[in-house]
Amino acid sequence: MREEDSNWFSRWEEELPSPEELMPLSQTLITPDLALAFDIRNPNHNPTANNTPTQQQAPPLPQTQPQPQPPPSNPLPSSATTPPHPSSAEFAADSVELGSGAAGEEPARTLKRPRLVWTPQLHKRFVDAVAHLGIKNAVPKTIMQLMSVDGLTRENVASHLQKYRLYLKRMQGLSSGSGGGGGGGGAGGLAATADPATDHLFASSPVPPHFLHPGRPNSDHFLPFVPVAALQHHPQQQIAAVAAMAAHPQLQPQYHRQVGHFGSPPNGQFEHPFLSRPSQSVHRMGAPVHNPVPGYVEDLESANGTGGRRVLTLFPTGED
DNA sequence: GGGTCAATAT
DNA sequence: CATATTGACC
Numbered sequence: 169m170r171e172e173d174s175n176w177f178s179r180w181e182e183e184l185p186s187p188e189e190l191m192p193l194s195q196t197l198i199t200p201d202l203a204l205a206f207d208i209r210n211p212n213h214n215p216t217a218n219n220t221p222t223q224q225q226a227p228p229l230p231q232t233q234p235q236p237q238p239p240p241s242n243p244l245p246s247s248a249t250t251p252p253h254p255s256s257a258e259f260a261a262d263s264v265e266l267g268s269g270a271a272g273e274e275p276a277r278t279l280k281r282p283r284l285v286w287t288p289q290l291h292k293r294f295v296d297a298v299a300h301l302g303i304k305n306a307v308p309k310t311i312m313q314l315m316s317v318d319g320l321t322r323e324n325v326a327s328h329l330q331k332y333r334l335y336l337k338r339m340q341g342l343s344s345g346s347g348g349g350g351g352g353g354g355a356g357g358l359a360a361t362a363d364p365a366t367d368h369l370f371a372s373s374p375v376p377p378h379f380l381h382p383g384r385p386n387s388d389h390f391l392p393f394v395p396v397a398a399l400q401h402h403p404q405q406q407i408a409a410v411a412a413m414a415a416h417p418q419l420q421p422q423y424h425r426q427v428g429h430f431g432s433p434p435n436g437q438f439e440h441p442f443l444s445r446p447s448q449s450v451h452r453m454g455a456p457v458h459n460p461v462p463g464y465v466e467d468l469e470s471a472n473g474t475g476g477r478r479v480l481t482l483f484p485t486g487e488d
Numbered sequence: 489g490g491g492t493c494a495a496t497a498t
Numbered sequence: 499c500a501t502a503t504t505g506a507c508c
Contacts (some may be wrong), residue, residue, distance in 0.1 A: 184493075268490090283500085283501060284501070284502085284503070285500090285501085286500085286501080307490080307491060307492095308490085308491070308492095309490075309491085322490085322491095323502070323503075324501090325503085326490095326491075327501065327502065328491080328501085329491095329492090329499090329504085330494095331500090332494075333492090370499090
């Protein structure tokens with residue numbers, strides 16, 4: 169148990185994908201042209217006049233619908249008292265800026281961030297980051313920086329952190345000892361209590377023991393180790409995601425070992441995880457080859473698992 | 489400004 | 499349904 173403490177830390181390095189490895193995937197997966205081609209744009213919501221300084225070229229701007237204003241699609245039958253929430257269907261009222269600025273702007277340029285899918289791997293990075301920051305330093309911004317997953321926003325992390333904290337709390341209450349270790353077991357056996365809905369994601373990554381024990385001065389002093397990841401601060405305009413896991417729902421919960429498994433050989437000499445990273449070639453479409461075990465295959469076509477929603481899953485880096 | 493929580497939207 | 503988004507408070 170205590171041994172694992174020092175142990176899991178060593179493993180962390182090995183598991184960490186190098187920035188180089190991330191980059192190829194994180195580069196511009198969705199070019200403006202692609203975005204246009206795929207009709208990726210903001211259908212009904214134009215939150216802010218999002219200027220992307222990174223994009224120097226102006227899109228062809230074929231025929232942009234002026235779209236005067238989207239009607240309040242949701243009448244909200246039960247709410248007699250009009251909620252002061254001007255949530256999504258608003259901005260028509262006082263959108264001075266939006267009216268003048270955004271209306272003229274092409275919606276296509278305003279790329280809406282696709283829904284982030286928290287894959288176990290991504291979550292693992294998240295947990296690792298939190299673990300090494302310590303609970304107290306584990307705030308969205310820092311976590312986000314440590315993860316250095318481009319495309320990840322503070323909001324993404326904050327939202328996920330919220331859920332994660334709830335999960336931890338629940339685990340603390342219901343698990344004694346074996347619960348934390350259960351992280352090792354991982355997806356296999358999870359606590360019978362608590363909703364499977366939220367759990368199965370979190371259960372897939374090993375939760376560092378200290379997370380479950382709030383009052384534990386002992387495990388506080390970890391290393392000031394700063395992963396290289398923290399250095400790169402990239403324009404977070406493009407999602408690092410490879411396309412969706414639209415893989416058949418049947419094998420969705422199946423997380424098989426990744427092909428690009430770069431775990432250092434327990435044999436002794438591990439290559440530097442940060443060096444000699446063979447670029448993970450992401451074969452985009454093309455060959456209709458059936459992957460025997462398509463853990464995370466990029467599948468743009470069927471990416472729409474949620475109807476019209478575009479779902480992107482972040483890089484499948486790291487494996488256990 | 490940034491974090492957390494809660495509610496709500498999609 | 500999971501996640502994003504938003505608002506409110508600290």
